[in-house]
Amino acid sequence: MALQAPSSAPTAAPPGYPEIHAGGHKAKEAVPTFVNMDDPDHAAQRAMLEDEFTPETVRRKWRPVMEEVVGAVLDEFVAKGEKEGEKGEPVGLVKEFAVHAPTRIIYRALGVPAADVARLSRDSEIRNSTSRNAAETANLELQKYIAGLVKQKMAQPGGDDDDIISKLVAEQLRPGHLTEDQVATLAFLVLTAGNAALINSIALGVLTLLQHPDQLADFKRRPEELASRLVTEITRYHTASGLNSRRAVKEDVVIGGQLFKRGEGVICAVQAANRDGDKFADPDRFDIHRPGMRPEDTLGFGFGPHRCQAEFFSRAQLEIVFSKLFKRLPGLRLAKGETELAYSEPTMNVGVEEVPVYFG
Numbered sequence: 001m002a003l004q005a006p007s008s009a010p011t012a013a014p015p016g017y018p019e020i021h022a023g024g025h026k027a028k029e030a031v032p033t034f035v036n037m038d039d040p041d042h043a044a045q046r047a048m049l050e051d052e053f054t055p056e057t058v059r060r061k062w063r064p065v066m067e068e069v070v071g072a073v074l075d076e077f078v079a080k081g082e083k084e085g086e087k088g089e090p091v092g093l094v095k096e097f098a099v100h101a102p103t104r105i106i107y108r109a110l111g112v113p114a115a116d117v118a119r120l121s122r123d124s125e126i127r128n129s130t131s132r133n134a135a136e137t138a139n140l141e142l143q144k145y146i147a148g149l150v151k152q153k154m155a156q157p158g159g160d161d162d163d164i165i166s167k168l169v170a171e172q173l174r175p176g177h178l179t180e181d182q183v184a185t186l187a188f189l190v191l192t193a194g195n196a197a198l199i200n201s202i203a204l205g206v207l208t209l210l211q212h213p214d215q216l217a218d219f220k221r222r223p224e225e226l227a228s229r230l231v232t233e234i235t236r237y238h239t240a241s242g243l244n245s246r247r248a249v250k251e252d253v254v255i256g257g258q259l260f261k262r263g264e265g266v267i268c269a270v271q272a273a274n275r276d277g278d279k280f281a282d283p284d285r286f287d288i289h290r291p292g293m294r295p296e297d298t299l300g301f302g303f304g305p306h307r308c309q310a311e312f313f314s315r316a317q318l319e320i321v322f323s324k325l326f327k328r329l330p331g332l333r334l335a336k337g338e339t340e341l342a343y344s345e346p347t348m349n350v351g352v353e354e355v356p357v358y359f360g
């Protein structure tokens with residue numbers, strides 16, 4: 001393949017590899033993860049997490065956790081919103097709901113003790129990182145916490161817990177396939193890789209549904225039947241992880257009549273591909289009823305060997321969030337006009353800063 005990830009050697013990324021954040025170059029000096037490797041190293045390390053993210057594991061192991069956590073976060077959101085509502089004030093969907101559901105789920109999946117979750121959830125890294133820049137962040141406190149947790153789980157005799165860190169410790173660290181640092185870095189990647197994209201997909205998804213009341217009414221009537229279509233269309237329409245697919249050109253290649261020269265950097269505009277009129281009829285229209293729409297035809301979760309490892313995990317979470325939210329709060333409505341909302345900086349994940357809502 002002509003487009004490759006940065007070299008598997010962390011200090012020798014190919015020239016031209018495009019870094020968006022200043023920390024990117026520094027990150028190459030850190031412990032690398034498979035995100036920044038090419039196959040076969042990429043595939044070998046990616047396989048260490050694969051079992052946790054298969055459709056079957058998501059159905060059996062993670063869906064019940066997601067149902068429980070989203071239910072609890074909704075209870076808190078409803079309590080907060082009712083209190084604000086009594087004063088005639090709106091409540092912030094992002095601050096009071098969208099941030100908490102994915103964050104608590106991923107902490108649970110990693111095996112972070114409940115007592116630590118409230119403190120750690122306030123961390124801004126959780127709000128802003130992507131798989132690409134997870135390694136670029138300088139959040140030493142959070143990284144140290146995860147490293148400490150790995151150590152703690154390593155010290156526990158037996159260690160047969162079912163969470164992701166415990167499994168990495170049992171299957172990779174104890175037999176010596178990975179070092180303690182590598183396990184901590186992988187766990188940190190899982191923690192930060194997709195949280196921002198999930199938060200933004202929830203916020204943008206709710207906003208878009210509220211702007212399309214006919215489709216929202218359909219979804220409220222038939223949530224089980226339409227949840228998967230809804231999630232596919234939201235991830236196509238918004239491409240929350242838009243600047244995430246970056247590559248260096250390995251050998252000269254012509255794509256769409258354009259020459260890409262060896263050593264050049266490429267930021268793949270997957271958001272443009274998701275709005276390609278040759279592929280999607282009337283692509284700028286939001287439409288959960290698109291005929292023949294298949295998740296694998298859309299690029300919200302990337303493409304090729306680096307396609308999002310947690311796609312099924314993320315899709316399940318979004319399905320549960322939208323279904324539960326509109327079941328519990330069928331009268332949810334926007335408290336501000338579309339033009340009054342602030343969107344994220346263009347160099348960040350695609351997102352909206354806040355979506356103020358009333359419950360009815």
Ligand code: HEM
Nearest residue numbers: 035131193194197198241244245301302306308309310314
């Ligand atoms: C709506 C939510 C999400 C979206 C839209 C999303 C999107 C993406 C995209 C576009 C890529 C490809 C990057 C590339 O081409 O280089 C990617 C990779 C990745 N994502 Fe996600 N992601 C989401 C959630 C998650 C979550 C929750 C996790 C972890 C639990 C996660 C873990 C990863 C990992 C580990 C990779 C790297 C895969 C590889 O290099 O082989 N993602 N994601």
